[in-house]
Amino acid sequence: MGPGAVITVPPASAHSYDHAGWATDLVVAGALGAILGGGPGGRAPAVVATRDEHSIPALAGGPPPPLAHLGALARSVAGGDVVVGSTAQPAVADYARAAWDALAARGALERGVHARPRCSRCGALPDASATSACAGCGSPAPPGDGEPNWFLRVAPFAEGIAAFRA
Numbered sequence: 001m002g003p004g005a006v007i008t009v010p011p012a013s014a015h016s017y018d019h020a021g022w023a024t025d026l027v028v029a030g031a032l033g034a035i036l037g038g039g040p041g042g043r044a045p046a047v048v049a050t051r052d053e054h055s056i057p058a059l060a061g062g063p064p065p066p067l068a069h070l071g072a073l074a075r076s077v078a079g080g081d082v083v084v085g086s087t088a089q090p091a092v093a094d095y096a097r098a099a100w101d102a103l104a105a106r107g108a109l110e111r112g113v114h115a116r117p118r119c120s121r122c123g124a125l126p127d128a129s130a131t132s133a134c135a136g137c138g139s140p141a142p143p144g145d146g147e148p149n150w151f152l153r154v155a156p157f158a159e160g161i162a163a164f165r166a
Helices: 022-037 065-078 089-105 155-165
Strands: 046-050 079-085 110-119 144-152
Touching: none
Parallel strands: 046 079
Antiparallel strands: 110 144
């Protein structure tokens, strides 16, 4: 992974990037790559698309995510070399921190709280429709819980995103 790589947020964080979803995250990642330190042709030499499967219980407890599919989609949207990995890998986690630090330095991030139910006994994050009991351990309905998150302000990059999509 070389300089200028850009990290996408995990697909499970659909509230990021103005609730646009993870496919758009890849387009935004490509645009940010062009803006934050592009290589030949104005694009970053690498786009790193990550899935944060080690810290999202719903993904950690289930089958491995389809990373090959994510890589293919990332290549089709962002072009160029794409490294698909987990933020459980120290090199990817370090890249993620560096990318978010660079965005924070540009004033492109804001802190918010994403409220959702969390089981007070086992810590599971149940589906929003499961209200009678935790599917993981069977304890009574979990209380609402707030999870701190960073949100990307897309507006500072609107011009770059539009140019990248053109």
